Structure formats: C-alpha cells, structure tokens
Amino acid sequence: MPELPEVETICRGLNQATLDREILDGDVLLNSTIARSISATDFLTKVKGKSIARWYRRGKYLLAELSQFPEGEREKGKGGEFRDQTPSSSPLPSSFFLPSKAGWLGVHLRMTGQLLWVNRSEPLQKHARVRLFFEGNQELRFVDQRTFGQMWYVPAETEVSSTVIGLKLLGPEPFSDEFTTEYLARKLHRRARPIKTALLDQSLIAGLGNIYADETLFLSGVMPTTLCADLTAEQIGRIHTAIIQVLQKAIASGGTTFSNFLNVQGVNGNYGGVAWVYNRAGQPCRTCSATIERIKLAGRSTHFCPACQQ
Numbered sequence: 607m608p609e610l611p612e613v614e615t616i617c618r619g620l621n622q623a624t625l626d627r628e629i630l631d632g633d634v635l636l637n638s639t640i641a642r643s644i645s646a647t648d649f650l651t652k653v654k655g656k657s658i659a660r661w662y663r664r665g666k667y668l669l670a671e672l673s674q675f676p677e678g679e680r681e682k683g684k685g686g687e688f689r690d691q692t693p694s695s696s697p698l699p700s701s702f703f704l705p706s707k708a709g710w711l712g713v714h715l716r717m718t719g720q721l722l723w724v725n726r727s728e729p730l731q732k733h734a735r736v737r738l739f740f741e742g743n744q745e746l747r748f749v750d751q752r753t754f755g756q757m758w759y760v761p762a763e764t765e766v767s768s769t770v771i772g773l774k775l776l777g778p779e780p781f782s783d784e785f786t787t788e789y790l791a792r793k794l795h796r797r798a799r800p801i802k803t804a805l806l807d808q809s810l811i812a813g814l815g816n817i818y819a820d821e822t823l824f825l826s827g828v829m830p831t832t833l834c835a836d837l838t839a840e841q842i843g844r845i846h847t848a849i850i851q852v853l854q855k856a857i858a859s860g861g862t863t864f865s866n867f868l869n870v871q872g873v874n875g876n877y878g879g880v881a882w883v884y885n886r887a888g889q890p891c892r893t894c895s896a897t898i899e900r901i902k903l904a905g906r907s908t909h910f911c912p913a914c915q916q
Contacts, residue, residue: 608666608715608719608861609666609813609814609815609816609817609818609861610663610665610666610780610812610813610814610815610818610853610856610857611818611853611856611857611859611861612861613663613665613666613667613668613715613813614663614857614861615857615860615861616668616715616721616870617661617662617663617668619723619870620658620661620668620670620721620723620746620870621660621661623723623744623870624658624661624670624723624740624746625657625658625659625660626657626658626659627657627658627740627741627742627744628655628656628657628675628740628741629653629654629655629656629657629658629675629738629739629740630654630739630740630741631650631654631739632650632653632654632736632737632738632739633650633736633737633739634646634649634650634735634736634737635734635735635736635737636735636736636750636753638753639735639736639748639750639753639755639756639757640736640756640757640758640759641712641756641757641758641769641770643758643759643769644758644759648759649757649759652709652759652761653672653711653738653759655674655675656672656673656674656675656708656709657672657673657674657675658670658671658672658673658711659671659672659673659708663813664773664776664779664812665773665776665779665808665812665813666714666715666808666812666813666815667712667713667714667770667772667773668712668713668714668715668721669710669711669712669713669766669770670710670711670712670713671706671708671710672706672708672709672710672711673706673707673708674707674708705762705763705764705765705766706760706762706763707762707763708762709759709760709761709762709764710758710759710760710766710769711757711758711759711760712756712757712758712759712760712766712769712770713748713755713756713757713758714755714756714770714772715750715755716750716752716754716755716756717752717754717755718733718750718751718752718754718755719748719749719750719754719755720748720749720750721746721747721748721870722746722747722749722870723744723745723746723747723870724744724745724747725743725744725745726739726743726744726745727743728747731747731749733749733750733751733753734747734748734749735748735749735750735753735755736748736757758770775808775809776808776809776812777793777807777808777809777810777811777812778811778812779812779813780811780812780813780814780849780850780853781850781853785811785846786846787842787843787846790842790845790846791839791842793810794834794835794837794842795834795835796834796835797833797834797835798833798834798835799833799834800830800831800832800833800834800903800904801823801828801830801831801832801833801834801837801845802819802820802823802830802831802903802904802906802908803903803904804834805819805822805823805845805849806819806904806906811849813853814849814853816884816906816907816908817856817881817884817885818849818852818853818856820883820884820908820909820910821848821852821856821881821882821883821884822845822848822849822852823845823848823910823915824882824883824909824910824911824914824915825844825848825851825852825882826841826844826845826847826848827841827844827914827915827916828841828844828845828915828916829910829915829916830901830903830908830910830915831901831903855880859880882911883898883909883910883911884909885909886898886909887899887900887909888900891911891913891914893911893914894911894913894914896911896912896913896914897912898910898911899911899912
C-alpha cells in the first residue's frame with residue numbers, strides 16, 4: 607500500500623505535471639471507483655471544464671483544489687507545462703478542510719492504486735479504472751489492480767471532510783508542529799498494545815504504514831512487540847526522531863517499490879534498496895550482521911533485527 611512517502615512523491619509529481627490544464631472530459635471504466643456520494647456520470651460532468659490549482663496530501667489522501675478554467679486561456683490554447691519549480695506540497699494541516707469555489711478532487715490509492723500522467727495514445731492498462739483527459743493530449747489515469755482505491759468530487763463551497771469522511775479520523779502529520787514528543791508520549795501512555803500496532807493507527811499519526819513503522823523501530827532500537835505502556839521516555843523520544851528521519855529519507859528516495867508503486871511518470875521508488883529491515887527477512891542486518899527476522903503482528907508482516915532492537 608502506498609504510504610506517506612509514496613503519496614507525497616505522487617503529490618509533487620502531480621504538482622509538476624497537471625496544474626492549469628483544462629480537464630476536457632474523462633471516462634470511468636469502473637463505477638465503484640467513484641465514491642458513492644456521486645454517480646460516475648455526474649462525477650465527469652462536475653470535473654469537466656475545471657483545472658487543478660494545486661495538489662495537497664493529507665495522510666495517505668491526495669486532494670486537488672479545482673478552479674474554473676478561464677475561457678480566455680482556452681481560446682489562446684494555453685495550458686500548463688511540466689514545471690521545473692514544483693509548488694510546495696506541504697500536507698494540509700488537520701484543521702484545513704475549507705470549501706473551494708470550484709470544488710475538490712479527492713483520491714485514495716488504497717493497496718494497489720496508481721496515478722499515472724501519460725499521453726492519451728499510451729496503451730490502456732488492464733486495470734485502468736478512471737481516465738481524466740486534459741488538453742495537450744495528456745491524461746491522468748487511475749490504475750488499480752485490487753479495486754479498493756476511490757475518487758471523490760467535493761462540490762463547490764463544501765467542506766472537504768464532509769464528503770471525504772476518512773479525513774476526520776486522521777491524527778497529526780509527522781512533519782507538523784502538532785506532532786511532538788510530548789504528543790506521542792501522551793498518546794502511548796498506558797496503552798496495552800504493541801508499539802508496531804500503535805504506529806499503524808492513522809488516528810495517532812497520519813500516513814505512517816507497515817514499511818516505515820518497521821524502519822522506524824529499527825532506527826530507534828525498539829522491538830516491535832514492546833507494549834506502549836512499557837516504553838521509556840527515552841525510547842519514545844527515539845521513536846519520534848526516527849519517524850521523521852525515515853520519512854524524510856524515503857521521500858528523498860522517491861518512495862518504495864516492492865510491488866505496485868510507481869510515480870506519476872511510471873518510475874519505481876528507490877527506498878527499498880536501502881531499507882534497514884523491511885522485506886529483508888533472512889538477510890544480514892546492515893549494522894550488526896545478525897539475521898533479520900519476520901513475524902506476524904496483528905496480521906501484518908513485521909521485520910526486525912533481534913540484536914539491534916531490544
């Protein structure tokens with residue numbers, strides 16, 4: 607499943623490629639991809655004639671603020687070009703669900719979703735679900751093998767979280783001022799569940815997933831099975847620092863590709879090649895050469911070094 611670094615990578619790519627181009631039309635190939643609040647036909651009607659002012663990320667959600675494409679620009683044949691300077695794709699703070707005059711486009715990739723910016727002549731992938739046709743013979747193509755991904759249209763002047771309900775459940779962003787060591791300690795205090803399970807809770811931290819939870823716990827030297835209530839203040843401080851370090855490194859590497867993830871240009875992420883423990887069961891630890899182990903914890907594969915993590 608794409609996690610925060612992968613979704614951030616996609617967000618930055620979309621901000622480079624898609625801004626200020628008119629959405630001319632589209633095609634919904636799987637109706638269930640469009641969230642139930644609106645039909646596939648109405649979805650296409652609502653986004654047609656709009657352009658994208660900016661993409662944002664909130665947790666693992668992508669949110670595009672729409673604008674009405676100016677008639678004068680259409681007459682001149684103008685549209686956005688691939689930008690050398692990427693607009694900042696800083697995540698939306700938890701309080702930012704404001705209405706937009708032209709509405710919002712929401713996307714959640716779930717387990718296998720991909721957003722690809724391609725020429726319309728590109729052969730259609732087997733699992734293509736939604737196509738949005740932009741000027742310049744380009745399209746934004748939503749490909750999703752497992753069909754769990756969703757897209758939303760949020761009507762003009764509507765608060766985003768009233769349509770994309772999952773946004774209300776998210777905790778603070780890892781890079782936000784809200785996410786402090788004190789916050790993390792307060793949330794973990796007296797919790798009788800393993801720290802690995804807690805880190806996957808999106809109401810605790812938005813965007814962290816299985817890959818980067820394992821990586822975080824390795825860097826902080828904490829066993830994934832350690833109960834939250836048994837963590838020391840020093841361990842919680844190390845976990846807080848490691849979360850930020852791991853996510854920053856993964857974003858700089860363009861995310862992780864172990865199966866489905868591609869950026870908007872169809873390129874794999876590079877973090878997997880330098881991962882400390884994730885997906886490395888049976889291989890030597892990069893630090894101490896002990897064998898990386900893998901267990902199931904709350905139904906999720908969990909990787910750790912038995913020597914480096916206590």
